[in-house]
Amino acid sequence: MxxxxxxxxxxxxxxxxxxxxxxxxxxxxxxxxxxxxxxxxxxxxxxxxxxxxxxxxxxxxxxxxxxxxxxxxxxxxxxxxxxxxxxxxxxxxxxxSNSHFGRASYLGMTGRVELPIAPDGWGEITIVDPDGARVRLKARSEETATLKAGEQVYICDIDAEYVRVVSIPALD
Structure with a gap:
């Protein structure tokens, strides 16, 4: 047997x-x-x-x-x-459920910096996709100052490995 x-x-x-x-x-x-x-x-x-x-x-x-x-x-x-x-x-x-959202659909979305993004390096941001799922993305920025954890950012460009972000100034 x-x-x-x-x-x-x-x-x-x-x-x-x-x-x-x-x-x-x-x-x-x-x-x-x-x-x-x-x-x-x-x-x-x-x-x-x-x-x-x-x-x-x-x-x-x-x-x-x-x-x-x-x-x-x-x-x-x-x-x-x-x-x-x-x-x-x-x-x-x-x-x-979110697999039909390609990286291109993240263009124009806002997110939050999780790992600081230095001007000459990369960091990590999180966004919420259209289904409400949290997505972590590797990000770069052309900003001259480091984007700190917690800052709000806007996704302005996407390439094969990174999303490009710019900071969103806080409204005071």
Missing amino acids: TVVFGVVFAIGLLALLAALFAGEIGEVGEIGDDGGLPFLSLTTLATALFGFGAGGLGADLTGLPTPAAIGIGAGTAAVLVGIFRGLLLPYMLRQQ
Whole structure:
């Protein structure tokens, strides 16, 4: 039975890696999206296979009887699927909610300096994107003085690595 658990574990692991690199994890297009079974997707099946193989293999290698190893494998699969579908997938989908905002959409936004920005160096700012998520960005400035933490800035230009900012004078 060790070989069976090992093969199931290997298939589950390979399927999880394929789902990760092929981009199926959390994407629209899962089997449940068209009115089918909502818990059924390639990633869920791969997680279940991985959990069954890992749990069963571990139990089998400790010398437990085959029915106990099968039960532990099934329990491990159920726990991993529950964790993935109940905790990780919703979190990952929320993180994707701002993925359609490109860096160009940050142009003209205001933010706050988090790490000071020296005239000849870079620092870090935070902004709130249109979905309300906090985004941290590496920033440069053409200002002659260092922009201190807490200062308000305006994003005036964007390149591949940095956003260019200018300070917003405080209204007194």
